[in-house]
Amino acid sequence: MSLPHCDYFEAGRCRSCALIETPYAEQLRAKEARCRELLPELGPGRWLPSVEGGDRDFRNKAKLVVGGGAGAVTLGILGPDGSGVDLRDCLIQSPGLRAAIPRLATFLDATGLPPYDVPARRGELKFAHLTEAPSGELMVRFVSRTQEGLDRLRARLPELLRALPEARVVSVNLLPEHRAVLEGEREEVLHGTSLDMQLGGIDLHLRPRSFFQTNTAVARELYAQAADWVARRNPRSLWDLYCGVGGFALHLAEPSEQRRDGAGQGPGSGSEPATAPARRVLGVEISEEAVRSARRSAADAGLAAAFLAEDATAFALASAREDRPEAIIVNPPRRGIGAELADWIEDSGVDLVVYSSCNPESLAKDLTRMPAYEIAEARVFDMFPHTNHLEVMVLLTRGSGSDGMMGT
Secondary structure (H helix, E strand, C coil): CCCCCCHHHHCCCCCCCCCCCCCHHHHHHHHHHHHHHHCCCCCHHHECCCECCCCCCCECEEEEEEEEECCEEEEEEECCCCCEEECCCCCCECHHHHHHHHHHHHHHHHHCCCECECCCCECCEEEEEEEECCCCCEEEEEEECCHHHHHHHHHCHHHHHHHCCCEEEEEEEECCCCCCCCCCCEEEEEECCCEEEEECCEEEEECCCCCCCCCHHHHHHHHHHHHHHHHHHCCCEEEEECCCCCHHHHHHCCECCCEEECCCCCCCCCCCCEEECCCEEEEEECCHHHHHHHHHHHHHHCECEEEEECCHHHHHHHCCHHHCCCEEEECCCCCCCHHHHHHHHHHHCCCEEEEEECCHHHHHHHHHCCCCEEEEEEEEECCCCCCCCCEEEEEEEECCCCCCCCCC
16 A cells, blocks of 8 residues: 655645555554554454555544634634644645635635634634545535634525535534633534434434544444344344444444344254344433434434433433443444443343443453453554554453352
């Protein structure tokens, strides 16, 4: 796989892709070695082949700092002195995003809104966030400092939609404080409702503040791997903790009417497999907006999956033992699931756990608190090529001497 030639990197204007000059195969080997060092108990034969993320055109999301001046904005990052560095031709963005960013810049120039000057702490526009669905449709989010920016963007919405006819959702987030964050608490949707991320037969409905993996092709493989692991054990019930918009839960759910259970049906029996209730899948996510999206996706696809807007750890700790599922999947933020939830899982009696992590160090730390579980298989998903970041997922099964639940 050839490496992209990046003028920004060579000129020293952007160093975000710190590994871009390292051959891709070498990048991947280093990530695999890091994970294997952190999980030394897992033998080589249980590491599945890594999923490659591509060398260019792989990001479905652009988080662009608005810099420059009114009528001459830059879209990219901030330089060391706080000035804007324009990165509209960045090669890791999808072709659709690269085509949209210059048109977005032209629109912002026409608004006359001044970019936010970080050193001076004045100005209006802070960020522009773009997300592209596999269909080529876009979600466009602006982060502005005051109501003035919101009002002007709302008034010029028809111009934006002419410039970006592929935009299905447009929103403005207000961030009045001078803080190193990407968004504030208030979000005003100006156009549309959600962006449909098509993954196989499932549409995930992304609202403006929803989380989704930044590499669509790798996300498909991630969900497919989890579905394969779960299908082998065929649990009757499953929790997806930190479920977001329901990516894992919806890929692990079954049609809401019923499922076919072929157990005990030998070849040539002359009868259809018996029907059984669909697997009970419950997703738990603290974001109410994400839960609304997940519920809509489940209803659209006719899947037996329910979703709750609660803190994952608090929900688990408050559950009665008889209500616990046969399998759990966790996909926490970088900090991991933490001591409380790890201890709860250790004592839960649940047989099967799938743990997807964007931080192998916190994964390894959490697993030290769960000695009842063995790592059956693991796989690296290179969601973030040219950086040291990665996604790693492990299949955990309860040891033979533990108090398991599957099939009881």
